Amino acid sequence: MPIDRETEPAALPESVLDGGATAVAHPNIALIKYWGKLDERLVIPCVDSLSMTLDILPTTTTVRLTPAVRDDTVTLDGKPATGEQRQRITAFLELIREMAGRSERAAVDTRNTVPTGAGLASSASGFAALALAGAAAYGVGLDPTALSRLARRGSASASRSVFGGFAVCHAGRGIGATADLSSYAEPVSVPDFDPALVIALVNAGPKTVSSRAAMRRTVETSPLYKAWAISGKADLTDMRAALSRGDLEGVGEIAERNALGMHATMLAARPAVRYLSPATLAVLDSVLQLRADGVPAYATMDAGPNVKVLCHHADAARVADTVRDAVPACSAITARRGPGARLVTGAER
Numbered sequence: 001m002p003i004d005r006e007t008e009p010a011a012l013p014e015s016v017l018d019g020g021a022t023a024v025a026h027p028n029i030a031l032i033k034y035w036g037k038l039d040e041r042l043v044i045p046c047v048d049s050l051s052m053t054l055d056i057l058p059t060t061t062t063v064r065l066t067p068a069v070r071d072d073t074v075t076l077d078g079k080p081a082t083g084e085q086r087q088r089i090t091a092f093l094e095l096i097r098e099m100a101g102r103s104e105r106a107a108v109d110t111r112n113t114v115p116t117g118a119g120l121a122s123s124a125s126g127f128a129a130l131a132l133a134g135a136a137a138y139g140v141g142l143d144p145t146a147l148s149r150l151a152r153r154g155s156a157s158a159s160r161s162v163f164g165g166f167a168v169c170h171a172g173r174g175i176g177a178t179a180d181l182s183s184y185a186e187p188v189s190v191p192d193f194d195p196a197l198v199i200a201l202v203n204a205g206p207k208t209v210s211s212r213a214a215m216r217r218t219v220e221t222s223p224l225y226k227a228w229a230i231s232g233k234a235d236l237t238d239m240r241a242a243l244s245r246g247d248l249e250g251v252g253e254i255a256e257r258n259a260l261g262m263h264a265t266m267l268a269a270r271p272a273v274r275y276l277s278p279a280t281l282a283v284l285d286s287v288l289q290l291r292a293d294g295v296p297a298y299a300t301m302d303a304g305p306n307v308k309v310l311c312h313h314a315d316a317a318r319v320a321d322t323v324r325d326a327v328p329a330c331s332a333i334t335a336r337r338g339p340g341a342r343l344v345t346g347a348e349r
Ligand code: 2P0
Pocket: 029, 030, 032, 033, 034, 035, 043, 049, 123, 124, 154, 155, 156, 157, 158, 211, 212, 301, 302, 303
């Protein structure tokens, strides 16, 4: 089968085994959202999801084995990682060591260009890059499906950032090892669909409730959760059809209803989880106004107040101006579909 340079992650060159490995991965934005886990330890999502990988805000991660050192060292944006962030990364390295049958510790250096923990998918790009660099550094050869399953153990959304363009993450079936084997992402081939995604950054600060805690509370207490999970199945079927038609209006309508439904499940949780701020609502109003003015523009929001607006490239500048007018403190950056995770070597590092 020919290799699709956009959707297939790069193969592992032997040269990266000396002196560590560096990988780059991009964030993705879900058009059909993942929210809720069936198994927290194995990171098995309750629902299927579908996303677009972006061409901006990459994470670059280097993993070097440090046999003479007793503990892993983790540097995040130039500073030593602490607390839960460090723990998640070292637990992930432990998984790779188990796969490799090796015990050497490692030094991890991760650089994000996206604000960490702001609902801008830094854990998606972060764990996709770490999975690829970590597997390469420890000499574990993984096919794209296995790499995606590994990335999922870091963050379910990271399974999708292994691939470029559009990707679907299967929630999987069964429990335990069966669920682990059957939950992974794979590319969705829509070569001619290339929309713009205008990211309206209303607040780049870290979120007040982690998505992990928020998901858990929603699944356990929200009376709306089950209804949303069921309607998401139809959303996914409709989304695949709209994508294959290259139908931006269809894709946008389905993405918007799926995201609003996800936030409705959170608002109904006890106590409520509310990521949407007044500025978020002002941007949503401006998106409605754009549509009323004949500009196809559709909103999606993740675990934070920022809004991502799907539109045609030709309309992206107008959309960006409109959201900036709606919320003067807001900045807007435009993304398009981007590449899958890849290893980088030599000077590129
Ligand atoms: C998504 N989000 O599909 C959804 C929509 C946020 C809202 O995946 O707990 O960092 O590490 O699996 O992937 C954000 O949560 O969560 C997320 P974990 P993740 O993109």
